[in-house]
Amino acid sequence: xxxxIEGSQAVARTVAACRPQVVCAYPISPQTHxxxxxxxxxxxxxxxxxxxxxxxxxxxxxxxxxxxxxxGARTYTATASQGLLYMVEAVYxxxxxxxxxxxxxxxxxIGAPINIWNDHSDAMSxxxxxxxxxxxxxxxxxxxxxxxxxxxxxxxxxxxxxxMDGFILTHAVEEVDLPEQTQVDAFLPPFEPRQILDxxxxxxxxxxxxxxxxxxxxxxxxxxxxxxxETIPRIAAEFAAATGRQRxxxxxxxRLEDADVAVVALGSVLGTLKxxxxxxxxxxxxAGVLGITSFRPFPLAAVRAALGSVGRIVxxxxxxxxxIGGVLSSNIRTAMADTGTPTTTVIAGLGGRPILQAxxxxxxxxxxxxxxxxxxxxxxxxxxxxxxxxxxxxxRRSGPAAENMLRDAMADAVPESGARG
Amino acid sequence: MTERLRFYQTGSFAVRNRLLPVVDASVQSxxxxxxxxxxxxxxCQGCGEALGARYALDAAMRASGGRMVAVNATGCxxxxxxxxxxxxxxxxxxxxxxxxxxxxxxxxxxxxxxxGRDDVRVVAQAxxxxxxxxxxxxxxxxxxxxxxxxxxxxxxxxxxxxxxQRSGATPPAARTMTTPAVxxxxxxPFGQGKDLPRIAxxxxxxxxxxxxxADLRDLEDKVTTAMSIRGARYLHVLVPCPLGWGSxxxxxxxxxxxxxxxxxxxxxxxxxxxxxxxTPIRRRVPVEDYLRIQKRYAHLFGEPPATGVxxxxxxxxxxxxRRYRIEExxx
Numbered sequence: 155x156x157x158x159i160e161g162s163q164a165v166a167r168t169v170a171a172c173r174p175q176v177v178c179a180y181p182i183s184p185q186t187h188x189x190x191x192x193x194x195x196x197x198x199x200x201x202x203x204x205x206x207x208x209x210x211x212x213x214x215x216x217x218x219x220x221x222x223x224x225x226g227a228r229t230y231t232a233t234a235s236q237g238l239l240y241m242v243e244a245v246y247x248x249x250x251x252x253x254x255x256x257x258x259x260x261x262x263x264i265g266a267p268i269n270i271w272n273d274h275s276d277a278m279s280x281x282x283x284x285x286x287x288x289x290x291x292x293x294x295x296x297x298x299x300x301x302x303x304x305x306x307x308x309x310x311x312x313x314x315x316x317x318m319d320g321f322i323l324t325h326a327v328e329e330v331d332l333p334e335q336t337q338v339d340a341f342l343p344p345f346e347p348r349q350i351l352d353x354x355x356x357x358x359x360x361x362x363x364x365x366x367x368x369x370x371x372x373x374x375x376x377x378x379x380x381x382x383x384e385t386i387p388r389i390a391a392e393f394a395a396a397t398g399r400q401r402x403x404x405x406x407x408x409r410l411e412d413a414d415v416a417v418v419a420l421g422s423v424l425g426t427l428k429x430x431x432x433x434x435x436x437x438x439x440x441a442g443v444l445g446i447t448s449f450r451p452f453p454l455a456a457v458r459a460a461l462g463s464v465g466r467i468v469x470x471x472x473x474x475x476x477x478i479g480g481v482l483s484s485n486i487r488t489a490m491a492d493t494g495t496p497t498t499t500v501i502a503g504l505g506g507r508p509i510l511q512a513x514x515x516x517x518x519x520x521x522x523x524x525x526x527x528x529x530x531x532x533x534x535x536x537x538x539x540x541x542x543x544x545x546x547x548x549x550r551r552s553g554p555a556a557e558n559m560l561r562d563a564m565a566d567a568v569p570e571s572g573a574r575g
Numbered sequence: 576m577t578e579r580l581r582f583y584q585t586g587s588f589a590v591r592n593r594l595l596p597v598v599d600a601s602v603q604s605x606x607x608x609x610x611x612x613x614x615x616x617x618x619c620q621g622c623g624e625a626l627g628a629r630y631a632l633d634a635a636m637r638a639s640g641g642r643m644v645a646v647n648a649t650g651c652x653x654x655x656x657x658x659x660x661x662x663x664x665x666x667x668x669x670x671x672x673x674x675x676x677x678x679x680x681x682x683x684x685x686x687x688x689x690x691g692r693d694d695v696r697v698v699a700q701a702x703x704x705x706x707x708x709x710x711x712x713x714x715x716x717x718x719x720x721x722x723x724x725x726x727x728x729x730x731x732x733x734x735x736x737x738x739x740q741r742s743g744a745t746p747p748a749a750r751t752m753t754t755p756a757v758x759x760x761x762x763x764p765f766g767q768g769k770d771l772p773r774i775a776x777x778x779x780x781x782x783x784x785x786x787x788x789a790d791l792r793d794l795e796d797k798v799t800t801a802m803s804i805r806g807a808r809y810l811h812v813l814v815p816c817p818l819g820w821g822s823x824x825x826x827x828x829x830x831x832x833x834x835x836x837x838x839x840x841x842x843x844x845x846x847x848x849x850x851x852x853x854t855p856i857r858r859r860v861p862v863e864d865y866l867r868i869q870k871r872y873a874h875l876f877g878e879p880p881a882t883g884v885x886x887x888x889x890x891x892x893x894x895x896x897r898r899y900r901i902e903e904x905x906x
Contacts, residue, residue: 175689176682205685209678210716217675217713221646221682224669227689229682247671351644351667351683353695360647360670361657 156331161293161323162187164330165258168297170201171338172256172304174230175345176222178207178215182237183270184320185260189232212237216244216255223253224359226352228304228345231255234320235262238276242283249284249375251360252348254307254314256300257285261421261472262320263505267556271506272320274420274472277449278481280315284375286382287450289420290318291406293330298401299447301333302389304342309389310382311348312375317449319422321506333397341396379451386448404453406445407460409435413442415522416464418457418486420446423470423502423509430514441518446482457489467497468521470514470532474501479529496524502532538562602634602795609636609665611645616663617655621824623788623814623831624652624729628700630788631727631812634795636666638802639696644669644683646697648676648705651736652729676701678713680724688723696802697723703730703744706811707769718778718807725801725808728771731816739819743769746839747891748884749871751819756874765887772845775809779848782806786842787813789832793854797844813840821870833865838892841899853901862889 157164166188169177177196179189193208195201205222209215215231223229233241238259248255259277263269277287288303290296296318303314318324333341349359363371383404390403408428410416417427424445431441444460446453461467467490469483478484480499487497500517503509513533520526538559545552552558591604602608611632618625636643647653647670656663657670671679680699687695699717701710706728717724733751734740741751741763748762756762775783781804786794794812801808815822815830822830834840835854839862842854863885866872875881896902 176685178682203689205689207681207685207720209681210712210719213675214678214681214713214716217671217678218682218685220671220675221669221679221684222686223682224679225644225683225686225690227686229686243672244675251671351669353642353644353667356665356667358657358662358664358668358670361659361662362654363659367659 155334156329158327159330159332160187160325160327161296161318161330162260162325163191164293164297164332165300165318166191166195167332168300169230169256169258170195171333171335172301172342173228174204175227176205176207176219176229178209178218178222178229178231180209180212180215180233180237182212182234184262184272184324185232185234185237185258187324188258188260192230212241213244216241216248216257219255219257220244220248220251220253223248223255223347224251224349224351226345226347226350229255230257232258232260234260235264235270235276238280239264242280245280245283245285248313252311252375252378254304254311254345256303256307256314256316258300259315259317260320260324261317269505270320272322272472273504273506274317275474275504277315277317278473281450281481284312285450286312286314286379286448288314288316288447289449290316290323291422291424291445291447293318293323293326293328294399295401296323297330297332298393298397298399301338301341302393302401305389306382306385308345310378310385312378312382317421322422331399337396341393383448383451383453402447404448404456405460406447408443408445410442410444410460410464413440414465415439415441415468415518416444416461416466417441417468417470417514417518418444418446418461418482419470420449420482421472423472426509426511427470427514430511430518433511434515434518439519439522441522449482452485452489454489457486458493461490461495462493464495466521466524467495468500468517468526469497470500470502470517472503474504498526499529500526500532501529507533535563537566601792602637603630603791608633609641611636611666612656612663613665614663615661617658618651619818619824621817621827622651622655623816623827624702624731625655626791626827627729627788627794627812627814628652630791630794631798631810632666632698634798635696635698635725635802638799642695643667644687644695644697646671646676646680646683646699648699648701648710649673649736650702650705652700652702654736673705674709675713676705676710677717677724677726680726681713681717681720681722684723693723697725699724699726701726701728702735703728703732704734704742706730707743707771715778718775718780718809721780721806723805723807725798725810727810727812729812729814731814731819733816733819735816735819743767744771748875748888750874751871761874762871772809772811775811776845776848778807780807780809781847782808783811783845784809784843785811785813785840787831787835787840788815789828789835790842790854793842800844819871821873822868826868830865830868833860833868836860837862837865838896838901839865839888841895841901843899843901850899853899856896856901862892
């Protein structure tokens with residue numbers, strides 16, 4: 155059913171259509187509208203057969219999800235940013251135990267400085283947690299990924315994180331085709347746990363494993379993600395058959411066939427990138443885009459196939475691996491190691507900084523001309539940085555950097571003649 | 576699932592006081608008891624936690640008709656019972672993390688309820704670290720939501736699994752590896768520590784009780800009472816640790832008894848936040864009798880003895896006796 159609907163509500167209603175049996179919720183912006191909507195659906199009994207737990211922290215949310223999943227219930231939670239970091243110990247535990255929990259991450263920056271706006275620092279910090287990670291390009295994609303996530307999680311017995319850009323997607327109202335209950339029921343069979351806490355067949359879950367088998371247990375976790383590389387396209391094809399919406403599953407190429415330059419990215423920035431590519435092609439710059447949907451498992455072969463013929467690669471990242479630069483770009487370089495294709499990293503959109511189409515076009519033109527630095531920061535205000543560096547040179551007690559730079563930025567924003575009366 | 580074990584002498588692993596009516600016999604004296612945690616685990620000799628857990632879980636198994644799931648925090652009990660690939664648990668059992676046993680148990684209870692299996696009961700277990708320190712947030716959350724979980728704390732008053740470090744349940748003056756018996760104020764400081772049973776009572780949950788391994792029938796009774804109630808329940812069991820306390824392995828029950836008879840560990844029950852019964856002290860002893868047999872207090876009995884510190888500990892015991900009205904029982 156097509157509706158003008160907020161992303162969070164679309165996701166909540168889609169999750170409800172997946173018939174979760176236990177929802178564990180702790181509020182954090184910008185995830186709140188999702189769990190609010192789900193609580194309304196449960197309390198009004200529109201979503202029956204579901205327990206909604208208002209827990210005391212994100213750590214408790216993931217822990218309760220672990221218990222519920224191990225006891226045989228289809229389980230859901232959602233978080234973002236600091237909340238994801240607060241639950242990290244349990245995030246690793248859920249994947250280590252092979253529990254098919256689905257979690258939405260409404261991607262948001264990590265402090266300090268505290269910042270509620272979008273980037274990918276939160277989910278990227280969990281790239282090695284053993285969870286499958288899928289990134290949504292728009293709200294329709296987010297909706298579709300949640301339905302596929304349950305199917306995938308339960309098929310391979312691994313938890314799945316569906317990442318959608320905070321505010322940019324969670325709070326955006328756009329037209330979304332919500333899957334019908336009958337479509338979801340036909341696509342998603344009832345949860346059949348691989349392991350369950352059951353007095354009729356008692357098992358011990360979570361025993362201590364020493365050096366004699368730990369490597370093998372971890373190896374198997376990797377193998378299951380490798381297996382998911384094959385499962386994801388199949389599930390996407392079945393989803394397309396069920397709903398009529400074509401999804402590639404692993405990666406989404408755009409105008410790459412004859413591209414000289416390819417930009418690789420995750421999430422909602424793909425829309426702006428495609429607009430930039432369309433505009434540049436009119437001006438004779440042959441550019442293309444590769445969207446990564448499945449970041450974990452990372453589809454090395456699909457990336458290689460999609461980027462095989464391009465001359466230059468720009469990896470646009472909404473996260474910064476302090477001390478080296480990119481996260482996604484390291485993975486792209488691994489995929490392209492044998493090709494020698496020049497690859498550069500651009501950090502953009504941190505903490506909700508708008509990523510402007512004009513800036514992207516300039517970035518692509520620079521790459522096309524071979525003028526990109528290995529690592530650059532889109533629209534970096536170097537003046538702000540230099541003033542702070544000057545302060546730290548001038549005085550030992552230069553004060554908190556973030557506050558200093560914010561003060562400068564606010565002062566810059568006021569027109570010089572504009573002393574306010 | 577019941578595993579029968581036998582004493583050579585009696586043909587059973589269970590010994591019952593034959594003078595007692597059968598209805599008063601302990602769960603452990605029943606040869607058909609569940610053996611929820613069976614022999615072969617790797618607890619130290621004289622481990623109070625292994626003893627307490629066996630009595631508590633077998634009683635819970637009897638009360639639930641064997642329909643039970645246990646969730647375990649990281650700690651000695653978890654480590655000594657499940658060295659991969661062996662397990663001592665005859666019941667469905669899960670270990671997730673150190674600080675989340677209460678939350679995992681809440682999730683299990685929710686799943687059982689929603690899938691129509693709420694005849695299956697949930698027991699969560701943790702040591703004092705997993706209860707009063709790192710696990711307190713999720714435990715408090717489980718309490719305030721009144722989730723249908725019995726949480727049992729096996730309190731041995733320090734982080735024993737990691738090698739005897741101070742916890743929020745370590746008593747004043749006790750020597751641990753992080754409160755060593757050195758300096759002008761040796762051992763754990765006075766004026767610190769948490770009284771978890773009273774914190775649990777402040778949540779006004781249906782049932783809170785304390786027990787020790789010195790009175791195992793009382794422990795069984797309290798588990799049975801707890802299992803007859805729905806909602807959040809808390810049982811705090813004092814379990815001496817020979818290794819950490821520096822007491823003789825054979826003295827585990829004796830040390831626990833002296834803890835109660837000195838008044839240092841009050842044994843009581845509370846319903847809905849109000850104390851409803853206390854176990855009177857049968858023969859009151861000075862705290863010195865309790866302290867002297869534990870090496871963790873050895874620094875109090877040097878030359879000269881730390882009489883001021885001992886008096887301070889005695890004052891704590893005296894206050895407990897006043898607060899819970901556990902004076903010596905009338906003859």
